[in-house]
Amino acid sequence: MTSSTPTWHFVEKSTLHGTGVFAATDIPAGTEIFEYKGKRITPEQADAMHPVNPDDPFHTFFFALSCGKVIDGGQKGNDARWINHSCEPNCEAQENSSGKKVFIIALRDIAAGEELFYDYGLILDGRITKTLRRQYQCLCGAPDCRGTMLALTDRQKAAIKAARKPKKEPAPTAKDKPRKRQAA
Numbered sequence: 461m462t463s464s465t466p467t468w469h470f471v472e473k474s475t476l477h478g479t480g481v482f483a484a485t486d487i488p489a490g491t492e493i494f495e496y497k498g499k500r501i502t503p504e505q506a507d508a509m510h511p512v513n514p515d516d517p518f519h520t521f522f523f524a525l526s527c528g529k530v531i532d533g534g535q536k537g538n539d540a541r542w543i544n545h546s547c548e549p550n551c552e553a554q555e556n557s558s559g560k561k562v563f564i565i566a567l568r569d570i571a572a573g574e575e576l577f578y579d580y581g582l583i584l585d586g587r588i589t590k591t592l593r594r595q596y597q598c599l600c601g602a603p604d605c606r607g608t609m610l611a612l613t614d615r616q617k618a619a620i621k622a623a624r625k626p627k628k629e630p631a632p633t634a635k636d637k638p639r640k641r642q643a644a
């Protein structure tokens with residue numbers, strides 16, 4: 461007897477960034493699409509590695525695990541390494557109970573042809589400065605895009621949202637109010 465796991469995805473050029481991963485067929489919510497594979501390295505090894513692309517020095521194939529190790533999708537990785545980030549993703553990256561493996565799970569029903577995204581929520585040591593936010597700029601275009609692939613606190617998210625809101629016009633004074641024309 462043969463058993464086959466359906467292939468839920470295909471890899472193609474993305475309009476968002478470089479290469480992306482797309483649904484090959486309708487994917488029901490909750491489906492485990494595939495594992496995020498790659499060599500396990502230490503955070504120190506990750507920090508010491510040269511950028512994959514010197515023209516895009518903040519490009520990353522790293523996935524930080526809660527056990528402290530990092531998955532380097534650039535070494536022994538699979539197609540999961542091509543999944544782009546979105547602030548309103550249709551997938552999530554879930555660690556298994558041992559915290560040593562990561563699986564990409566559909567957050568909602570996904571239609572065939574849709575690009576797959578998860579929220580990278582990248583965590584860096586130290587203060588998240590404007591420069592860092594720019595270096596990890598998000599171009600997902602979602603209405604609530606937080607502008608960066610970095611993880612932000614709720615306070616930081618609220619501050620960005622507030623800064624984006626158009627400033628309220630001051631209430632018109634009597635002088636500004638349009639006057640009715642007096643009939644001649």
Ligand SMILES: C[S@@+](CC[C@H](N)C(=O)[O-])C[C@H]1O[C@@H](n2cnc3c(N)ncnc32)[C@H](O)[C@@H]1O
Nearest residue numbers: 477478479519520541542543544545598599600
């Ligand atoms: C794991 S790769 C994803 C595959 C990538 N499209 C490629 O062709 O290499 C992650 C990199 O893709 C880029 N990227 C992914 N999602 C992005 C987004 N929403 N906005 C801007 N760049 C993004 C960033 O350079 C990020 O470091």
Ligand SMILES: [Zn+2]
Nearest residue numbers: 547598600605
């Ligand atoms: Zn975004």
